[in-house]
Amino acid sequence: MAYRLLIVDDSPAMRAFVRRVIGLSGFDLSECFEASNGQEALEVLRREWVDAILTDINMPGMDGEELLRRLAADEVFRSIPAIVISTDATHHRRERLLEIGARGYLAKPFLPEALRTQLETTLGVPE
Amino acid sequence: MTETVLYASLREAVDEVLETMFFTQTEGPADPDRPPEELIVARVDFEGIPPGTLRLRITRQAACRMAADFLGEEECELAAARITEVVAELANMICGSVLSRVESETPFRLSPPAVAAAIGPVAEPGAPGIEYQAQLPGGALRVMFQEGGTAA
Numbered sequence: 001m002a003y004r005l006l007i008v009d010d011s012p013a014m015r016a017f018v019r020r021v022i023g024l025s026g027f028d029l030s031e032c033f034e035a036s037n038g039q040e041a042l043e044v045l046r047r048e049w050v051d052a053i054l055t056d057i058n059m060p061g062m063d064g065e066e067l068l069r070r071l072a073a074d075e076v077f078r079s080i081p082a083i084v085i086s087t088d089a090t091h092h093r094r095e096r097l098l099e100i101g102a103r104g105y106l107a108k109p110f111l112p113e114a115l116r117t118q119l120e121t122t123l124g125v126p127e
Numbered sequence: 128m129t130e131t132v133l134y135a136s137l138r139e140a141v142d143e144v145l146e147t148m149f150f151t152q153t154e155g156p157a158d159p160d161r162p163p164e165e166l167i168v169a170r171v172d173f174e175g176i177p178p179g180t181l182r183l184r185i186t187r188q189a190a191c192r193m194a195a196d197f198l199g200e201e202e203c204e205l206a207a208a209r210i211t212e213v214v215a216e217l218a219n220m221i222c223g224s225v226l227s228r229v230e231s232e233t234p235f236r237l238s239p240p241a242v243a244a245a246i247g248p249v250a251e252p253g254a255p256g257i258e259y260q261a262q263l264p265g266g267a268l269r270v271m272f273q274e275g276g277t278a279a
Contacts, residue, residue: 013194058236109144109220
């Protein structure tokens with residue numbers, strides 16, 4: 001099965017990198033959408049169904065924390081798993097984001113294999 | 128936080144970010160006598176306890192090579208804006224990685240990186256805070272980390 005993903009990050013370079021390492025990792029990707037903040041992500045989600053969301057936290061406009069809250073409060077979007085990709089690897093930030101709805105957490109820097117593992121675990125991809 | 132611990136955290140953060148995300152390694156200390164050259168400089172301020180600033184100076188040629196590795200593109204095809212974006216992300220990741228290593232009781236928050244072009248020596252003497260300099264394929268990198276205020 002191939003998956004549809006949404007990458008949310010204000011850095012175009014980071015979005016390109018994530019898209020690239022997903023390809024390098026061998027993850028089965030059919031389509032990849034991009035947004036530069038939480039508001040844009042919600043607009044994409046109103047148009048396109050995705051299987052998972054990869055989101056940064058620190059972004060101008062609607063940040064990743066608010067995006068997670070909006071997703072959790074929406075009857076349709078709450079079923080889409082969101083994985084946080086953040087430079088903040090501290091345990092209190094990780095715990096906080098998992099509490100408000102993140103289904104996975106990946107701290108930068110990360111290896112391509114770690115991203116694939118996180119995606120497959122979150123999506124329940126059979127080995 | 129002692130300077131020794133902070134220096135070790137900065138060095139580990141730089142090395143890990145370069146190896147993991149940029150598929151490159153440092154090649155020992157930067158030559159302190161490198162002549163002035165084209166640089167890209169970046170700055171990330173952070174809030175938390177304590178607040179502070181991370182500043183980064185990288186030679187343009189090294190930045191270009193790293194950006195190509197990061198994006199998986201040819202060096203010669205990269206626009207200046209894309210190299211700038213990658214240097215901003217490099218500074219952002221190093222700053223977050225250092226702060227995660229010196230984990231405090233309060234969350235930190237990073238400002239959006241400010242990036243500019245400059246001409247000068249990559250090694251600028253007399254900068255405040257802890258610094259780590261390294262030779263890279265194609266150039267050199269210098270990262271300065273200052274806690275307890277913002278650098279000029």
